[in-house]
Ligand SMILES: Nc1nc2c(ncn2[C@@H]2O[C@H](COP(=O)(O)OP(=O)(O)OP(=O)(O)O)[C@@H](O)[C@H]2O)c(=O)[nH]1
């Protein structure tokens with residue numbers, strides 16, 4: 236047995252459960268969701284509870300080694316050992332979704348041609364059994380010449396058997412590694428391959444007797460071109476209602492606690508720079524953003540439920556046709572959808588889009604999807620300016636406004652994509668997605684997912700947002716106002732001067748110098764716009780800030796500020812990931828300029844139009 240760790244790779248169709256197995260075997264917490272194309276990069280981790288040392292690689296899903304998209308290419312390159320300085324994995328663990336045997340076996344047969352050691356993990360064995368499917372795994376294993384282990388990755392079932400199979404391989408492993416493998420020529424026609432697979436299934440699988448009828452009925456409703464669309468809109472609207480309605484009590488609690496903390500510190504310390512720093516810099520800055528945590532949790536709760544239920548792939552099919560109308564396809568749906576959480580993973584997920592030109596356009600419009608960092612800015616301004624009243628009896632006007640802002644992003648993305656695709660020839664890549672089965676979202680996944688998202692947010696608050704709050708406090712406190720000052724102290728500070736400098740550029744949209752200041756730290760993290768406003772208006776607490784804005788802004792300005800945030804690429808991380816994924820400086824420059832241009836235009840038009848309408 237060799238001392239070097241043995242390298243295992245998980246290979247399989249999208250959505251068959253590779254990452255779930257990976258997480259089980261390595262104890263990692265990689266993202267799992269019930270739609271294809273979740274994993275777009277490989278991920279490696281050490282496997283515990285084995286007698287030999289072992290590394291496991293999780294790969295993006297693929298249907299074939301003859302690949303079409305970038306994420307599939309990642310998988311192929313690793314399997315064949317084409318990555319520079321990396322030998323092919325010692326063992327391929329082929330993961331097959333038992334309820335989708337034909338498609339899974341097709342890849343397994345292709346992989347077998349490579350002549351590498353393989354273990355077959357027949358995953359989702361629970362769903363197969365529930366459907367009444369019986370598989371003679373021993374017979375099948377003999378016929379295809381590799382050990383088969385039945386697994387249920389959402390529980391622990393089969394993981395021990397999988398480890399045993401890995402031990403068995405390790406005991407016979409010579410330690411010899413092959414160099415890269417050549418891509419084999421197709422040795423047989425597709426037809427004959429399918430015939431072989433059919434024969435295997437005939438011989439070893441007892442097919443389910445009854446189809447799952449309630450799932451079919453549900454599909455007919457949610458994928459209906461008209462009713463399905465209404466269902467989608469209703470779901471979205473309900474989410475935004477909940478963001479406002481459910482979060483309020485907890486937000487008041489957090490707001491109140493930070494207010495009390497600020498007061499305690501203010502009375503405990505003598506007046507001076509330290510007190511000012513702690514109360515107005517630190518506590519107000521961090522508290523001002525932290526207060527939005529409940530809304531973010533509620534938003535992600537719904538996203539996670541939708542992800543795990545299997546509904547999202549249906550939505551991708553539903554939107555395939557309208558998206559084709561603007562030159563995108565259902566393929567771009569999932570990446571764009573991920574951008575509602577954050578544009579960074581969304582842009583990375585465009586690797587699943589096979590057409591490179593479509594992919595570029597999807598990258599360009601992804602940030603127009605409203606990411607969760609915009610939520611605090613939106614809800615702060617909405618709460619300050621939009622009355623909390625019901626329309627049509629049951630819609631809350633604030634929730635409705637939020638919905639409209641999200642829709643504005645989506646419609647603009649469609650328009651931008653249409654324009655960018657106007658001159659391009661379009662290749663027709665048919666949308667070949669497997670519809671995953673519907674599933675009641677697992678509470679375990681939900682809790683893990685929410686914990687993860689809460690962590691991400693808290694880490695942001697504790698690092699970048701904290702740092703920016705401190706810098707902003709310093710900029711707005713120094714230099715101090717002269718003794719004979721007649722205006723508020725901040726107007727004499729660096730921040731005040733900078734704001735004044737920017738003001739002429741932003742005056743066509745009605746922004747005052749305070750609003751201009753808040754735009755700068757928001758470039759690094761949008762949420763900071765909120766605490767920056769609190770700093771420049773010298774008020775602490777979400778409620779107090781709301782009334783300060785309400786008193787000084789006027790509705791047209793507030794709407795223009797919202798419009799700015801719908802479009803502006805106010806996030807350096809996004810610009811960096813565009814640079815990395817497009818690998819093109821000119822594309823990145825275009826991306827930044829066109830979005831700032833749009834933001835400027837939208838804010839000016841909104842301001843002028845609203846001023847005119849509201850007299
Ligand atoms: N019922 C059942 N569901 C499973 C099982 N294994 C995974 N799942 C679910 O299947 C879905 C896909 O799981 P993932 O682990 O993300 O699949 P993947 O193969 O990594 O998918 P991609 O990264 O998109 O290629 C998730 O909703 C899992 O909860 C299983 O054994 N039984």
Ligand SMILES: [Mg+2]
Nearest residue numbers: 253254273274
């Ligand atoms: Mg995965």
